[in-house]
Amino acid sequence: MGKVCRECAAPLAGRSDKQFCSDACRTAYHNRKYREQWHDTARINSILRANRRILALLCETGVREISLADDRLKGFDFRYCTAVKRYPLRRTAYRCYEFGYLIAGGRICRITRYTDGAI
Numbered sequence: 001m002g003k004v005c006r007e008c009a010a011p012l013a014g015r016s017d018k019q020f021c022s023d024a025c026r027t028a029y030h031n032r033k034y035r036e037q038w039h040d041t042a043r044i045n046s047i048l049r050a051n052r053r054i055l056a057l058l059c060e061t062g063v064r065e066i067s068l069a070d071d072r073l074k075g076f077d078f079r080y081c082t083a084v085k086r087y088p089l090r091r092t093a094y095r096c097y098e099f100g101y102l103i104a105g106g107r108i109c110r111i112t113r114y115t116d117g118a119i
Ligand SMILES: [Zn+2]
Pocket: 005, 006, 007, 008, 009, 010, 020, 021, 022, 025
């Protein structure tokens, strides 16, 4: 079975390391890959910014602990954070940019804004 173009799957002839049938296919392939990669990055950044906005609002209003079921967490995506730090006794601390929090007992606890840049 011969090699095919990575973009259009046309059979390839010529050099054994050839990956594309034409410059147009090479450009289309790399443009699509770049778009896909950037799309994921933009989507994840958007989720992280939304999480940060929610944590900032909670902090500004003095909320340091909140039930995971609370409506004020609507839109918070727990799958995304900017750092994770594990402590003894199976505790895990999360960071979303400058905001830190723990998740325990069905609640987000110790919501804190750090200004020192430390994790
Ligand atoms: Zn092609």
